[in-house]
Amino acid sequence: xxxxxxxxxxxxxxxxxxxxxxxxxxxxxxxxxxxxxxxxxxxxxxxxxxxxxxxxxxxxxxxxxxxxxxxxxxxxxxxxxxxxxxxxxxxxxxxxxxxxxxxxxxxxxxxxxxxxxxxxxxxxxxxxxxxxxxxxxxxxxxxxxxxxxxxxxxxxxxxxxxxxxxxxxxxxxxxxxxxxxxxxxxxxxxxxxxxxxxxxxxxxxxxxxxxxxxxxxxxxxxxxxxxxxxxxxxxxxxxxxxxxxxxxxxxxxxxxxxxxxxxxxxxxxxxxxxxxxxxxxxxxxxxxxxxxxxxxxxxxxxxxxxxxxxxxxxxxxxxxxxxxxxxxxxxxx
Numbered sequence: 001x002x003x004x005x006x007x008x009x010x011x012x013x014x015x016x017x018x019x020x021x022x023x024x025x026x027x028x029x030x031x032x033x034x035x036x037x038x039x040x041x042x043x044x045x046x047x048x049x050x051x052x053x054x055x056x057x058x059x060x061x062x063x064x065x066x067x068x069x070x071x072x073x074x075x076x077x078x079x080x081x082x083x084x085x086x087x088x089x090x091x092x093x094x095x096x097x098x099x100x101x102x103x104x105x106x107x108x109x110x111x112x113x114x115x116x117x118x119x120x121x122x123x124x125x126x127x128x129x130x131x132x133x134x135x136x137x138x139x140x141x142x143x144x145x146x147x148x149x150x151x152x153x154x155x156x157x158x159x160x161x162x163x164x165x166x167x168x169x170x171x172x173x174x175x176x177x178x179x180x181x182x183x184x185x186x187x188x189x190x191x192x193x194x195x196x197x198x199x200x201x202x203x204x205x206x207x208x209x210x211x212x213x214x215x216x217x218x219x220x221x222x223x224x225x226x227x228x229x230x231x232x233x234x235x236x237x238x239x240x241x242x243x244x245x246x247x248x249x250x251x252x253x254x255x256x257x258x259x260x261x262x263x264x265x266x267x268x269x270x271x272x273x274x275x276x277x278x279x280x281x282x283x284x285x286x287x288x289x290x291x292x293x294x295x296x297x298x299x300x301x302x303x304x305x306x307x308x309x310x311x312x313x314x315x316x317x318x319x320x321x322x323x324x325x326x327x328x329x330x331x332x333x
Contacts, residue, residue, distance in 0.1 A: 002046055002285060003124055004131040005117070005148075006039030006057040007140060008106040009067055010089035012274070016096045034313065035070040036091060038134035038162055041275040043076045044314045045282030045304055051289060054079055056120055058137075060107040061087035081116050083107045093274060108139035121148060126156030129177070129285055133162040133278065142166065149174035162281050165189060172211035179207060180216045180281055197225045197262040205258060214294055216284065216301060218277050223265040224305075226298040230259050261295060263302050266326050268310035275314050280305030283320065299327045 012034045017026040035044075043055040055071055058064075059080035067088055071078045086107025093101040124130055130152070132145050141147065145167050149159055158177035161168060164185045172179075186203050187194040194200045197219060204215040204227040217225045283304025287297035303324035307315035310323070 001125075002043075002051055002053040002129040002131065002289070003121075004039035004043045004046075004053060004055050004133065005121075006037035006055065006134060007109070007136045007144070008089060008134065009035065009037035009040055009057040009059065009064075010091045010104065010106070011063050011067055011070075012036035012091045012093055014093050014095055014272075014274075017094060018096065020094060020097050020100075030095075032313075033066075033070070035067045035074075036275075038278045039131055040067075040071060040076075041278035041314060042131050042133055042162075042282040042285070043071070044074055044275075045279045045308070045320075046286055047075045048315065048317045049283070049286040049300075049304070049320065050317070051286045053077065056117070057081070058083050058107070058109055058113060058117075059088055060085070063088040063090055079120060081113055081120070083109060083113055095272065106137050109137050110139075114140065114144075118148075118151065121152065124152070124155075124157055129158045129160065129289070131160045131162070131281065131285065132171075133160075133281065135163075136167070143170060146170040146174065149176070160281060160285060162277070169210075172207065175211045175213060178214045178216065178281070178284060179212045180218060180277065180284075181207075182218045182220070182277065183222070186217055195222075197223055200225050201227060201260055201262075208258070216280065216298065218280055218305065219265075220273070220276075221265050221270075223263045224280070224298075224302055226259070226261045226263075226294075228259045228294055230257055259295070261298060263299075263327070266302065266306040266323050268306060268323070270309050271312055273309055276305045276309040279308035279314060300324060303327050 014032050015028045016030040017028050020026050040055050043053050046053045054077040056079045060083035068078050068080050089104030089106040091103045136144055149171050153174055160178040161171050161176045162180045183194045183200050190203050200217040204217050207215045208229050214228045280301040284297045284301035287300030304320050307319040307323040311319055
């Protein structure tokens with residue numbers, strides 16, 4: 001079973017307002033709502049790819065009720081932790097005004113709520129996958145990610161972490177199965193500017209040296225980089241249909257200690273970048289559970305992230321498989 005945890009979920013109100021002007025009344029020409037939050041987005045992609053999963057999240061008020069209704073409609077097992085006070089977030093995202101959104105604050109999470117979260121996590125078994133994704137409310141300790149991983153240490157649970165700065169760095173000693181910073185986040189950690197796939201590789205290797213098992217660095221239109229320790233990575237007998245090894249593999253770089261795979265972004269029309277990184281995480285997890293091969297998992301991750309970016313909503317299975325054909329075709333070429 002795959003479990004995702006979303007500490008501050010939302011109801012995302014996606015709107016298009018033609019000719020948007022500051023300081024004036026603007027009217028929508030299209031609108032729709034989706035359950036949001038990074039962990040829930042991962043759950044949606046897993047569900048679309050046929051992977052049974054459970055979404056654990058904090059929920060408050062009428063917005064929380066609607067989040068749960070919509071999550072359940074998507075075929076995801078919803079385990080909400082009800083918060084007595086406050087209301088879950090409504091995030092407003094202006095689809096045709098690039099980068100413009102208003103995100104709500106969300107409710108305060110009490111000590112009792114946090115204790116209930118730990119009780120839910122006690123039910124996770126060896127061989128399960130746990131995805132910890134996104135920011136945390138100010139009412140929760142900044143160490144919550146590492147606290148959870150310390151509690152689960154030694155239980156045979158693969159933990160995926162999609163977080164930034166200290167939230168990410170503090171978990172590395174517990175050997176997360178996968179971490180997925182983007183190039184800007186990775187650069188902020190090490191105090192550098194990273195703009196090309198080749199530039200991110202040495203810093204992804206540093207995350208491996210600090211404890212991560214697999215690292216994906218997402219780079220939006222520049223594609224993505226994957227790095228894993230060669231002696232610890234799980235790779236099938238053939239790297240992909242046809243058994244080819246990517247030209248960007250570590251063997252081509254003279255560094256046999258690491259598996260390194262660099263991928264250009266698949267070709268398509270960008271429609272919605274919201275949730276693309278989360279889709280990449282969901283695709284990687286689904287691909288690994290399907291094949292046990294981290295290279296295949298990376299390619300399905302790229303296909304999932306790109307397919308969501310090319311879609312108005314999070315990508316469907318058919319949309320993902322169409323992009324995967326392009327990714328695999330480029331690999332074999």
